[in-house]
Every structure is written in C-alpha cells, then in structure tokens.
Amino acid sequence: QSALTQPVSVSGSPGQSITISCSGTTIDIGSYKYVSWYQQHPGKAPKLIIHEVSDRPSGVSHRFSGSKSGNTASLTISGLQTDDEADYYCSSYTTSSAFVFGSGTKVTVL
Amino acid sequence: QITLKESGPTLVKPRQTLTLTCTCSGFSLTTTGVAVGWIRQPPGKALEWLALIYWDDEKRYSPSLSSRLTITKDTSKNQVVLTLTNVDPVDTATYYCARTSIIAVAFNYWGQGTQVTVS
Numbered sequence: 001q002s003a004l005t006q007p008v009s010v011s012g013s014p015g016q017s018i019t020i021s022c023s024g025t026t027i028d029i030g031s032y033k034y035v036s037w038y039q040q041h042p043g044k045a046p047k048l049i050i051h052e053v054s055d056r057p058s059g060v061s062h063r064f065s066g067s068k069s070g071n072t073a074s075l076t077i078s079g080l081q082t083d084d085e086a087d088y089y090c091s092s093y094t095t096s097s098a099f100v101f102g103s104g105t106k107v108t109v110l
Numbered sequence: 111q112i113t114l115k116e117s118g119p120t121l122v123k124p125r126q127t128l129t130l131t132c133t134c135s136g137f138s139l140t141t142t143g144v145a146v147g148w149i150r151q152p153p154g155k156a157l158e159w160l161a162l163i164y165w166d167d168e169k170r171y172s173p174s175l176s177s178r179l180t181i182t183k184d185t186s187k188n189q190v191v192l193t194l195t196n197v198d199p200v201d202t203a204t205y206y207c208a209r210t211s212i213i214a215v216a217f218n219y220w221g222q223g224t225q226v227t228v229s
Contacts, residue, residue: 001172001173001174003156003158032215034215034216036215036216036217038157038217040157045206045220045221045222045223046149046157046206046217046220047220048216048217048218051214051215051216051218052214052215052216055214057218089156089157091157091159091216091217093215096170096173097170098159098162098170098171098172098173099147099159099162100159101149101156101157101158101159102156103156104155104156104157
C-alpha cells in the first residue's frame with residue numbers, strides 16, 4: 001500500500017491562500033469520505049485540522065478547509081499566517097480497513 | 111481531559127523485539143466505537159500508520175508490516191501495547207499512539223511520541 005502523493009513543498013505570502021493536493025486511488029480516497037489532514041510543527045506531534053474531507057474539529061481556524069474530487073483531496077489555507085508554517089499530512093481510510101498517510105508537504109510562509 | 115502517553119526503550123539492538131506501551135487517560139478502551147492506533151515517523155520523513163485496535167478487540171495492521179507487528183490492549187490498565195519483531199535500523203523513528211473512533215474516523219488525540227533508535 002503506497003503513501004498518498006503530496007507536493008513536497010508549497011509556499012505563499014502572508015494573507016494569501018494556498019492549496020495542498022493529496023492524490024490517492026480508488027482503494028482509499030476514491031472510496032471513502034474518511035480523508036483527514038494533520039498539521040505538524042517541528043518537534044511536535046501532529047494535530048488534526050480536518051476530518052471527513054471537510055469537517056473542522058472544534059477550535060480549528062475557519063481558514064482551513066478541505067475538499068475532495070474523485071481520488072484527490074485538497075487542503076486550502078486562506079489568509080496565510082506565519083504560524084501556518086509547518087508540515088501537513090493527509091490521510092485516508094482504505095478498503096483494507098487500514099489507514100494510509102500522505103508523503104507530507106512543507107508549507108513555507110514567505 | 112483525554113491524554114495518551116507512549117513509553118518504551120529508547121535504544122534497541124537489531125533483530126530484537128521492540129515493545130511500546132500507550133497509557134490512555136480520560137477515556138476507556140472499552141467504550142463502544144473507540145480505537146487506538148500507532149503511527150511512526152522516521153527522522154525527517156513522513157508519518158506511517160502501523161496498527162489499530164478497536165474497543166471490541168478487532169485489530170488492523172499495515173499490510174507491509176503485518177508479519178512483524180502485534181497490537182494488544184490491557185483494559186485493566188487502559189493501555190495499548192505494540193510489539194515489533196526483528197527490528198532493523200530502518201525502524202528508527204518517533205512512535206506515536208493516537209485515538210480515533212468509528213464516528214470521527216481520524217486521529218483526533220495524539221501522544222507526544224517516543225523516540226526509538228535501532229543500533
């Protein structure tokens with residue numbers, strides 16, 4: 001089972017919007033609404049920011065939004081802030097009743 | 111308040127068995143719908159899902175590591191234990207445990223992680 005494919009890096013200026021893609025297959029993203037996104041700052045544990053494609057846990061900024069089309073999910077960060085600089089990982093439930101994570105994307109705020 | 115904390119050896123020799131414990135508080139491992147999983151992250155690399163155990167003792171494993179992994183739970187101690195046999199330096203990583211559920215199928219609570227070096 002291969003990792004989901006994400007761009008290595010994405011950058012943007014403060015206030016801009018950026019979108020991170022997460023490409024899977026019909027056995028993961030394409031089969032379920034159970035796509036989630038995690039933010040990880042250096043040396044810290046990941047933090048859930050999106051679950052079930054587009055739902056935000058309580059306390060997560062509305063600047064984070066998620067979507068899905070076919071086998072590809074996307075995370076959009078609007079109004080980019082310096083604290084958004086981190087690594088981001090997507091994840092999906094699979095037809096094998098397992099989970100798979102993405103390859104990770106480093107977000108840089110210019 | 112829900113918390114998870116990993117514990118185990120920091121250094122393991124090649125070909126040995128690694129045993130990690132996740133001590134959970136603020137919730138019960140027997141609550142319907144609850145599951146706890148293990149995820150690891152080699153230095154500078156991506157997250158990798160390893161295993162999951164459900165409240166009803168159902169277990170799921172990463173297909174690529176299933177022959178080497180075993181996940182169990184001790185409900186009296188509210189702990190989840192992961193064993194990884196025949197370790198290799200490529201198993202060097204930070205190991206996290208995290209909680210999910212059948213309602214919100216995502217890892218919404220994470221432990222701080224424990225670093226394991228195989229050498």
